[in-house]
Amino acid sequence: EIKALLFDLDGVLVDTAVYHYQAWLRLAKTMGFIFTEKQNEELKGISRMDSLDKILRWGNVAKSDTEKQELATRKNDWYVELINKMTEEELLPGAVDFLKAAHKEGYQMALGSASKNTSIILKNTKIAHFFDAIVDGNSVSKSKPNPEVFLKGAELLNVKPNQCIVFEDAEAGIEAAKRGGMKAIGIGDKNILLRANKVVNGLNELTIKDLKEL
Numbered sequence: 038e039i040k041a042l043l044f045d046l047d048g049v050l051v052d053t054a055v056y057h058y059q060a061w062l063r064l065a066k067t068m069g070f071i072f073t074e075k076q077n078e079e080l081k082g083i084s085r086m087d088s089l090d091k092i093l094r095w096g097n098v099a100k101s102d103t104e105k106q107e108l109a110t111r112k113n114d115w116y117v118e119l120i121n122k123m124t125e126e127e128l129l130p131g132a133v134d135f136l137k138a139a140h141k142e143g144y145q146m147a148l149g150s151a152s153k154n155t156s157i158i159l160k161n162t163k164i165a166h167f168f169d170a171i172v173d174g175n176s177v178s179k180s181k182p183n184p185e186v187f188l189k190g191a192e193l194l195n196v197k198p199n200q201c202i203v204f205e206d207a208e209a210g211i212e213a214a215k216r217g218g219m220k221a222i223g224i225g226d227k228n229i230l231l232r233a234n235k236v237v238n239g240l241n242e243l244t245i246k247d248l249k250e251l
């Protein structure tokens with residue numbers, strides 16, 4: 038029986054991918070190259086440093102560890118400037134209604150995100166109160182597809198992995214849920230999120246009844 042719902046943040050509840058892309062692109066340009074929105078897809082769900090490594094590879098640029106730290110900090114400063122201005126308007130369609138319905142149904146809820154900026158986003162979009170536990174980039178050491186972020190969430194909620202459903206927009210996140218022994222609902226393209234138990238375009242297409250039929 039499902040007792041808990043574990044939500045990824047970026048791409049499931051809020052649309053921050055555009056801001057990540059803007060900030061990473063600005064950084065790439067300072068190094069003399071650009072990358073496409075399609076390539077940006079590959080950065081979804083993976084940590085800041087893993088993202089930077091990929092981008093540097095795309096640009097064929099080599100940097101020392103110290104330089105990489107500086108680059109990541111610069112990108113993050115730009116990113117934070119953007120998300121500091123976020124409002125509830127930027128919650129994805131159906132997100133709040135779904136959280137409300139799930140809460141009313143009595144599910145325990147946790148957030149499982151790779152982002153170290155989770156608290157700013159939750160505060161600006163005013164959804165923090167829905168979650169009984171928050172696991173983010175500051176509390177995990179292994180990034181998705183490693184299941185650590187979701188296993189920690191389940192542990193904090195005191196439920197077993199097979200009592201959880203994960204909501205994820207990233208391939209790496211669906212993989213993490215599966216490796217952790219959880220069910221997964223994909224938000225996005227079913228040709229990409231192949232391992233998900235069910236895929237929808239957004240939480241606006243999902244009802245509590247769908248969860249029971251999973």
Ligand code: G6P
Pocket residue numbers: 047048057080081082083084085088113150151152153154155174
């Ligand atoms: C989320 C996003 C990724 C991002 C990661 C780390 O998982 O989908 O694109 O790289 O968080 O975000 P941060 O805010 O810590 O740089």
Ligand code: MG
Pocket residue numbers: 045046047048049081082205206207210
């Ligand atoms: Mg995501």
